[in-house]
Amino acid sequence: MAGGGSLLTLPVLLLAGVPAPIANGTLRISIVAQNLVALGTFRRHGFSELKQALFLSLFACAGAVGGALLGVRMSGPWFDRIVVLTMVVCTLLILRRGKTGKAPAPGPGRRWLGYAALVFAGAWGGFIQVGVGFLLMPALNRILGMDLVRVNMYKVVIILPYTILALAIFAWQSEILWLAGLALALGNSTGGWLGARLTVSRGEPLIRAVFLVAVAAMAASLLLRG
Numbered sequence: 016m017a018g019g020g021s022l023l024t025l026p027v028l029l030l031a032g033v034p035a036p037i038a039n040g041t042l043r044i045s046i047v048a049q050n051l052v053a054l055g056t057f058r059r060h061g062f063s064e065l066k067q068a069l070f071l072s073l074f075a076c077a078g079a080v081g082g083a084l085l086g087v088r089m090s091g092p093w094f095d096r097i098v099v100l101t102m103v104v105c106t107l108l109i110l111r112r113g114k115t116g117k118a119p120a121p122g123p124g125r126r127w128l129g130y131a132a133l134v135f136a137g138a139w140g141g142f143i144q145v146g147v148g149f150l151l152m153p154a155l156n157r158i159l160g161m162d163l164v165r166v167n168m169y170k171v172v173i174i175l176p177y178t179i180l181a182l183a184i185f186a187w188q189s190e191i192l193w194l195a196g197l198a199l200a201l202g203n204s205t206g207g208w209l210g211a212r213l214t215v216s217r218g219e220p221l222i223r224a225v226f227l228v229a230v231a232a233m234a235a236s237l238l239l240r241g
Contacts, residue, residue, distance in 0.1 A: 021046065021145040022105055022230060024199050025098060030236055035090035037192060040185025042144060043178050044196025045203045050175040057168045064165070068172035074130045075137030075151075079177035082141025083184040089142075098145065099234045105146040106230050129159040133173070140174065141181045147174065 021042060028038035058065075089097075132154035140147035151173060155166045185191060 022102055024203070025143075025145055026102070026234070026236075028195070029095065029098065033192065033195075035094040036087045036185065036189040039086050039089075039143065040182065040189050041192045041196045042199065043182040043185065044191070044193065045199035046144060046178045047175065047182060048197075048200035049203050050171050050178065053171045054175060057171060062168045064168070065172065068169045069176070071130075071133055071169065072173040072176045074133035075140065075173050075177045076180050078134040078137030078139075079141030079181050080184065082138035082143075083181040084141075084188070086142040086181075087185055087188040095238070097143065099238055101143065101145050102230050102234050105149060106227060108146075108149050125158055125160070129154055132158055137173075137177050140177055141184070144178070144181075 024045060025038060025042050028041060029035065033041070132150070136147055136150035136154055139150055148170060151170050152166055155161045155169055156163060161169060182191070
């Protein structure tokens with residue numbers, strides 16, 4: 016399910032006993048891998064706005080530095096509670112069926128508002144990554160006026176550089192479980208393939224139900240552990 020990968024993989028690492036800063040950093044390996052694959056796919060399908068997308072990624076990178084430096088220092092029960100709260104909010108957004116509406120044409124004021132929103136999204140992505148798509152989509156669609164096809168393409172290009180930057184900060188300040196991160200990358204790819212097949216054969220309601228049960232179980236486990 017789109018937007019749900021980090022929502023499951025970070026709690027899995029935490030429940031496996033991986034310290035929060037290490038889990039938070041290790042997660043970034045799979046994010047880099049999946050966005051590299053997505054970027055290659057978009058390029059093959061003619062995405063031609065790479066320079067503009069990279070320009071926007073600079074704002075997210077600026078925020079990601081501070082977010083990652085905070086993330087490497089955050090651990091213990093408070094980090095678990097932040098993860099659980101983020102899981103709940105993101106799950107509600109995933110399950111909500113809403114319309115994006117018509118994107119407005121951005122003037123100079125809206126562009127600067129969009130840049131500020133990208134800095135905030137980058138800071139959140141650097142800090143925890145989970146749910147960052149729900150910050151980037153309104154910034155690109157509602158504020159900067161992009162259609163949803165361009166939003167998905169831009170989102171990949173924006174996330175990739177700041178995630179590499181955040182991964183470097185976590186590797187410098189903490190520890191990265193590289194083999195576990197590569198396993199997560201493989202698991203994300205397999206899960207995406209399986210999810211697509213299940214969606215076609217059994218329908219989206221089944222995927223939503225399984226996803227909701229998994230998130231609820233992990234959230235409860237994080238709250239009750241220790």
